[in-house]
Amino acid sequence: xxxxxxxxxxxxxxxxxxxxxxxxxxxxxxxxxxxxxxxxxxxxxxxxxxxxxxxxxxxxxxxxxxxxxxxxxxxxxxxxxxxxxxxxxxxxxxxxxxxxxxxxxxxxxxxxxxxxxxxxxxxxxxxxxxxxxxxxxxxxxxxxxxxxxxxxxxxxxxxxxxxxxxxxxxxxxxxxxxxxxxxxxxxxxxxxxxxxxxx
Amino acid sequence: xxxxxxxxxxxxxxxxxxxxxxxxxxxxxxxxxxxxxxxxxxxxxxxxxxxxxxxxxxxxxxxxxxxxxxxxxxxxxxxxxxxxxxxxxxxxxxxxxxxxxxxxxxxxxxxxxxxxxxxxxxxxxxxxxxxxxxxxxxxxxxxxxxxxxxxxxxxxxxxxxxxxxxxxxxxxxxxxxxxxxxxxxxxxxxxxxxxxxxxxxxxxxxxxxxxxxxxxxxxxxxxxxxxxxxxxxxxxxxxxxxxxxxxxxxxxxxxxxxxxxxxxxxxxxxxxxxxxxxxxxxxxxxxxxxxxxxxxxxxxxxxxxxxxxxxxxxxxxxxxxxxxxxxxxxxxxxxxxxxxxxxxxxxxxxxxxxxxxxxxxxxxxxxxxxxxxxxxxxxxxxxxxxxxxx
Amino acid sequence: xxxxxxxxxxxxxxxxxxxxxxxxxxxxxxxxxxxxxxxxxxxxxxxxxxxxxxxxxxxxxxxxxxxxxxxxxxxxxxxxxxxxxxxxxxxxxxxxxxxxxxxxxxxxxxxxxxxxxxxxxxxxxxxxxxxxxxxxxxxxxxxxxxxxxxxxxxxxxxxxxxxxxxxxxxxxxxxxxxxxxxxxxxxxxxxxxxxxxxxxxxxxxxxxxxxxxxxxxxxxxxxxxxxxxxxxxxxxxxxxxxxxxxxxxxxxxxxxxxxxxxxxxxxxxxxxxxxxxxxxxxxxxxxxxxxxxxxxxxxxxxxxx
Numbered sequence: 001x002x003x004x005x006x007x008x009x010x011x012x013x014x015x016x017x018x019x020x021x022x023x024x025x026x027x028x029x030x031x032x033x034x035x036x037x038x039x040x041x042x043x044x045x046x047x048x049x050x051x052x053x054x055x056x057x058x059x060x061x062x063x064x065x066x067x068x069x070x071x072x073x074x075x076x077x078x079x080x081x082x083x084x085x086x087x088x089x090x091x092x093x094x095x096x097x098x099x100x101x102x103x104x105x106x107x108x109x110x111x112x113x114x115x116x117x118x119x120x121x122x123x124x125x126x127x128x129x130x131x132x133x134x135x136x137x138x139x140x141x142x143x144x145x146x147x148x149x150x151x152x153x154x155x156x157x158x159x160x161x162x163x164x165x166x167x168x169x170x171x172x173x174x175x176x177x178x179x180x181x182x183x184x185x186x187x188x189x190x191x192x193x194x195x196x197x198x199x
Numbered sequence: 200x201x202x203x204x205x206x207x208x209x210x211x212x213x214x215x216x217x218x219x220x221x222x223x224x225x226x227x228x229x230x231x232x233x234x235x236x237x238x239x240x241x242x243x244x245x246x247x248x249x250x251x252x253x254x255x256x257x258x259x260x261x262x263x264x265x266x267x268x269x270x271x272x273x274x275x276x277x278x279x280x281x282x283x284x285x286x287x288x289x290x291x292x293x294x295x296x297x298x299x300x301x302x303x304x305x306x307x308x309x310x311x312x313x314x315x316x317x318x319x320x321x322x323x324x325x326x327x328x329x330x331x332x333x334x335x336x337x338x339x340x341x342x343x344x345x346x347x348x349x350x351x352x353x354x355x356x357x358x359x360x361x362x363x364x365x366x367x368x369x370x371x372x373x374x375x376x377x378x379x380x381x382x383x384x385x386x387x388x389x390x391x392x393x394x395x396x397x398x399x400x401x402x403x404x405x406x407x408x409x410x411x412x413x414x415x416x417x418x419x420x421x422x423x424x425x426x427x428x429x430x431x432x433x434x435x436x437x438x439x440x441x442x443x444x445x446x447x448x449x450x451x452x453x454x455x456x457x458x459x460x461x462x463x464x465x466x467x468x469x470x471x472x473x474x475x476x477x478x479x480x481x482x483x484x485x486x487x488x489x490x491x492x493x494x495x496x497x498x499x500x501x502x503x504x505x506x507x508x509x510x511x512x513x514x515x516x517x518x519x520x521x522x523x524x525x526x527x528x529x530x531x532x533x534x535x536x537x538x539x540x541x542x543x544x545x546x547x548x549x550x551x552x553x554x555x556x557x558x559x560x561x562x563x564x565x566x567x568x569x570x571x572x573x574x575x576x577x578x579x580x581x582x583x584x585x586x587x588x589x
Numbered sequence: 590x591x592x593x594x595x596x597x598x599x600x601x602x603x604x605x606x607x608x609x610x611x612x613x614x615x616x617x618x619x620x621x622x623x624x625x626x627x628x629x630x631x632x633x634x635x636x637x638x639x640x641x642x643x644x645x646x647x648x649x650x651x652x653x654x655x656x657x658x659x660x661x662x663x664x665x666x667x668x669x670x671x672x673x674x675x676x677x678x679x680x681x682x683x684x685x686x687x688x689x690x691x692x693x694x695x696x697x698x699x700x701x702x703x704x705x706x707x708x709x710x711x712x713x714x715x716x717x718x719x720x721x722x723x724x725x726x727x728x729x730x731x732x733x734x735x736x737x738x739x740x741x742x743x744x745x746x747x748x749x750x751x752x753x754x755x756x757x758x759x760x761x762x763x764x765x766x767x768x769x770x771x772x773x774x775x776x777x778x779x780x781x782x783x784x785x786x787x788x789x790x791x792x793x794x795x796x797x798x799x800x801x802x803x804x805x806x807x808x809x810x811x812x813x814x815x816x817x818x819x820x821x822x823x824x825x826x827x828x829x830x831x832x833x834x835x836x837x838x839x840x841x842x843x844x845x846x847x848x849x850x851x852x853x854x855x856x857x858x859x860x861x862x863x864x865x866x867x868x869x870x871x872x873x874x875x876x877x878x879x880x881x882x883x884x885x886x887x888x889x890x891x892x893x894x
Contacts, residue, residue, distance in 0.1 A: 024388075024389075034389070038382070066498045066501040066502040066505075066577075067499050067502045067577050071577075
């Protein structure tokens, strides 16, 4: 199975759907992989419980995704709200090498029991960093995207940068690229930590 | 080349599009000039997108006062020479069927996008998919006529099949439905848009014919074939004295031969079933078990088949892209020698299962997998395959 | 008979416009399916006459015809006129579609009181609101004629119909007031008993850019006249009613029952009960026409200005 299953959960307005759209753009439009994005629709997308899923086919010979929803266990799970965190179980994620990552926002989630049982769980105070460094919450998205890009390694950094340029207003491109870089650094720190733990 | 033409066709390339947007772009590529609609979840993105795009290409997008007005405006526009379309969901379709009957009777071409949602009722989980209008569109309205219904399963097909739908409408002059659903309408997928030249090659344009003497379809007595002239355009010489909602002759005059009028309305489509019926076969060569599906459940079926094949079960998928008219002969051929049939449908009734029941051998067992609101997980189908193959 | 002189000619006079009507063009004679005493023959004839006298190209004025007895006007209308017979009440919506798809055309909508104010009320309101360039002729015979005499939204108070065997107890709806409120830009009311006025209004409507609404009061002898007495509309006078059993009596009743707009100003509601106020109610050329406004939007969208 060469499907890469991504799920993002949070509440509406956190950028859940934007992040999923950035992922599909980077992987499919610039990375030339088959991909499908699905999202919560209706009132939940504007404040309630919100989710988005991206399925990416890593095999370049396969031109389309068959089953459009992400199937458990996931390759990548992003959790942004306390409520969503309660429903996460360690079995939700793949146990294989270089996959099965969980990113969660420590500034919005007080306690995340399941995260403690997952080795490849990375807690970053995304919203806090975004507000402290860039003075605006929206940059959290680019931080997350940076973390996703360097952990998942399913598309190149160049694709990611192209995507950011496409998605953000031109006035804030540089700031967003900085945020992306910040996310990447966080991810690299985490990978080093993982390696040390393995040794 | 004028500016509006360059804006009509997107530059060749790959785009990430929402299902509803892909459908709207497909319609524009097919030469859409007029869209009349009324907002209804989950089809609203179609009118939202076209409200912006149609004026750019010199077309008209109107948000009418209700569904009845939308479809009637679409019909008027189609008679005035525009390629016209509307998009709605189940409750809207119910309101529109009266006009669909009339359009079929007058052989007015238009395309109808039905983004199906959970029904009946106007409230509830309107954002969940449910292939419940399949039965309604088959005989959409009073009177007798034959419609064409296409069931895409991904965004690329929503784009491509919308062009096909417009071509069918122009060629066969009958209501053509695109059966999308709430899920497919909101999925984002890459869509490859071919170059402008490539698109234009595919599209049948609205134009006046050479011969003005025949306006409505008729049966050629010499060859026995059904001839479908080009659609008439009001304001030109190629128009009958009256677009009569009565059984009429090929010149548009009333006729008392109602039986042959009905025959023409139905057979003009059915006699061309080879050209209209689009199907797809997946790993069907040596299959003992045949899955017959259309729309979204096809995607889960493909995965389930792959997994079952890995286990050594000989199973394949026969996919209906054209749902109506139902291709009796093709299906009969496919299910003739199989040992079992599985039909995953996103509804309880099993509208296609009923059709398959009609053409299959009585002894061949058939298993329906009904789902409503949530669509089939590959495991749902795989479990049935395992069960059946025992 | 011939002793009675020229007032009662033994032969029917030759109607100079017969050959231009569709039925006459096809069959060489007046081909009408209407009951004796019906007003629609007059309207069909006046319609054809307008196009012939003014040398208008009927192709530019597609007829959008609703459902009612007047649907049969197709045989009386100009033989070159192109017609769409639409569904019950939906004619204004179809006209909007035709106009927007080809702004060179000016649709003429034939609609009735039940068609326009009953089932199609919503479409009527919205075409007036949009000010789509078209002429709407509302034929008001205050009854559902084609289905056999049921009460209409315009049936007069106290009248009898097959669905109101005791009497109509509802207020009638007023097409002119509705059109005024909805925003049509040319609004008039006349009757078939005033054919020259009708031609005048019709000509004005055809030359007007915007939604023009003309309500035409027309008799239905078979289902309205024969069931009701001619004291309708004269309730305040307490007159005994006479039967309206001929076309002439109905026309007379219509004439007596109509009041000019400037006279009506001095009359109270009680006096105006069940009477028709005729005249021109609005002529406004300042309001922009819908397809022209949309053309501007298209220009903006195309980036031309």
